Amino acid sequence: MTKENVLSFLSCYRQLNNTPYMFPSDLMICIRDLWWLRTRHGVKNPLxxxxxxxxxxxxxxxxxxxFIDDSDNCYGKVIHEYKEELNSMGVxxxxxxxxxxxxxGICSPSDSTSITxxxxFSLLECIRILMQARNYFSPIALSIRISKKWLKTTIGYRFPDKCLLFNSSWGSYLKRTDGPFIDEDFYGVTLDFRKGYPLIASHLDFHVQLPTIVRIYNYLSKCGWKPDSEVAKRIWIPNLNQIGEWVITExxxxxxxxxxxxxxxxxxxKYLETELLDFFSNAFGVGEYPSVDKYCNLWKVWESSGHRLSHADCCKFWSFVSKHGSAETLADRLVKLPVESSDSDRILLSNKHDVFIADDPQLKDLFERFSSQPLFEETSSVDVAQLNxxxxxxxxxxxxxxMLILGFLANPVMKMGAKKRHETIQGLLNITFLETVEPITVNYSLSLSSGEIVNARASKIIHLNRKASMFFAQKLDRSSGYKNLIEYATYFSEAISEGVLWEKNDHVGALSELIKLAFMLEFNEEAVIFLMKPKNLQIIKKDKKFLASAFPSD
Structure with a gap:
């Protein structure tokens, strides 16, 4: 229909409405259903x-x-004169x-600043009308229809379900700038502050100031929030300028x-309040202290960097891993071990195959004259000339x-059964004893991981080669004076104690002192029994039988 046709029709319709004439119902249906009105979307029916x-x-x-096209190229402004007629037709x-x-018809404008x-308010009024009518859209359908970026927040225009409405409940934890909050005059967004934590959490990346981050973390903690993705598990850490970085929980x-x-x-x-630490432990799974694995990784860094440790740091490391780590883990993970430096008060890290545990000060002094890299294992040999x-x-x-050794081993603190005690003593009795009138020359050989072999010689009066089950001793001359006697007793007691307690070396010193004193008393049995009593040492029945079989002539 042309402009003239439409305007003429509307004029006739008005005139007839002012008369008693009633339009037939079929005609009114046709008027409302037929497409004859031109709009900005093309020709449509009045409805x-x-x-x-x-x-x-x-x-x-x-x-x-x-909208009905009221431009000059179509109906013009004159179409508005027929407002009542158009309304009665369904417009x-x-x-x-x-x-x-x-x-x-809601849409996202290309220029958001045009949204006033x-x-x-006009859109919210429409939403309110539809919510009250309940005969056009379901709540879900309505939510989908209005899901466009038309609400202005502190971070720009957002979808309604991505916005929060700030009120006094939020004010206890956050500021308006901490999340995607709209003005209080707006309607249709989250009001309960406890339901808004997903949006607040998703907005964390927009912040870089420590006070803001702390406020948000406190709020998320109150709401019992937990990250639902690896990205969300990142934690913000400030630097010296308080402009920090996001790091992973690991x-x-x-x-x-x-x-x-x-x-x-x-x-x-170092960065966050004490009250927040439980939140990061529970929500993010952050460990309370570094794990054994972290300690091993730290040691790896020290190994590769050539870092020289202080004695304090070295002790802290080994104090922790010795309590919490297994021997198998440490053996597998650690390549280097701490070694004292001769020219510094710092600790060096050296290949574990080149490290010697210096539990023998004399042997340590001996090898320090030949090499700065002692070895974990040593091999020794003795010149056997004139040995009997x-x-x-x-x-x-x-x-x-x-008797003294059996009583010592039977002490409950040693946790050694009768069978093990008897095997230990039998091993001592089976040792080959070699004696010479001259001091014993012992040759030591250390093989370094580099292939270098360090050799050393030492002169000793007592030497026990436990692996070879051989005991070397310079012949004792008891008339040579007390100094020589106590020296001999000392070396003898140390050698015997180390041979007997090589698996329990923490007790070597205690046994050595008892043996040394008994040596000076020529192992007189009554004197030995007297020495044992103050130490609560005694020979139990099973050990008495073993002792009798070992010394049948006594």
Whole structure:
């Protein structure tokens, strides 16, 4: 229909409405259903048209609606003179009656600044009308229809379900700038502050200031929030300028009591309040202290960097791993071990195959003259010229000595059963004893991992080669004076104790002192029994039988 046809038809319709004439119902249905009105969306029937008016102006920036074309190229402004007639035919002429069209025609504008408060109020009014009517859209369908970026927040325009409405409940924990909050005058977004934590958490990346981050973390803690992805598990750590970085939880720990991980891990108690530490432990799974694995990784860093440790740091490391790590783990993970430096008060790390545990000070002093890299294992040999094999029971391994050792091994703190005690003593009795009138020359050989072999020689009066089950001793001259006697007793008691307690070397010193004193008393049995009593040592029944079988002639 042309412009003239439409205007003529509307004029006739008005005139007939002013008479008693009644339009047939079939004719009215045709008028409403037939497509004869031209709109901005093309030709439509009256039921799908809107006659533009001042009330519609504010909603224009976020909608695309089927307004009747009132441009000069079409009907012109004269079409508005027929507002009542168009309304009776089904055309929407009042804003309140067009809520359905507004929601269906909502769109995201190319220029968000065109969305004014009046625009949002008009849209909210339409939403309210539809929510009250309940005969157009279900709540879900309505939510989908209005899901466009038309609400202005502190971080720009957002979808309604991505916005929060700030009120006094939020104010106890956050500021308006901490999340995607809209003005309090807006409607249709989250009101309960406890339901908004997913949005607040997703907004964390927008912040870089420590006070803001702490406020948000406190709020998330109150809400019992937990990250639902690996990205969300990142933790913000400030630097010297308080402009920090986001790090993964694996790089964080709550405490570092030993102070060893400042360059390896982010220690949260340095940056955040104590009240928040439980939150990071429960929600993010941050460990309270560095694990054994972290300690081993730290040692790896020290190994590769050539780092020289202080004695304090070295002790802290080994104190922790000795309590919490297994021997198997440490053996597999650690390549280097701590070694004292001869030219510094710092600790060097050396290949574990080149490290010697210096539990023998004399041997340590000997090798320090030849190499700065002692070895874990040593091999030794003795010049056997002029060595004579002797019966140990006749000169050294007396019954009194065996009594003393059995009593010591039977002490409950040793945790050694009768069978093990008897095997230990039998091993001592089976040792080959070699004696010479001259000092014993012992040759030591250390093989380094580099292939170098370090050799050393030492002169000794007593030497026990446990692996070879051989005991070397310079012949004792008891008339040579007390100094020589106590020296001999000392070396003898140390050798015997180390041979007997090689698996329990913590007790070597105690046994050695008892043997040394008994040696000076020539292992007199009554004197030995007297020595044992103050130490609560005694010979139990099973050991008495063994002792009798070992010394049948006594």
């Amino acid at each position: 799908n048209c809107i006659l533009f008016g001042p009330d519609w102006q504010s909603i224009l920036p976020i909608t695309d609606l089927p 929407i002429v009042e804003f309140k009656d067009g809520a359905k069209f507004v929601v269906e 408060p009046a625009t949002v 790089e964080c720990v709550l405490h570092d009591k030993d102070g060893l991980f400042s360059s390896q891990l982010k220690v949260l108690d 094999q002797v019966n140990p029971k006749e000169i050294l391994i007396a019954k009194g000595l065996v």
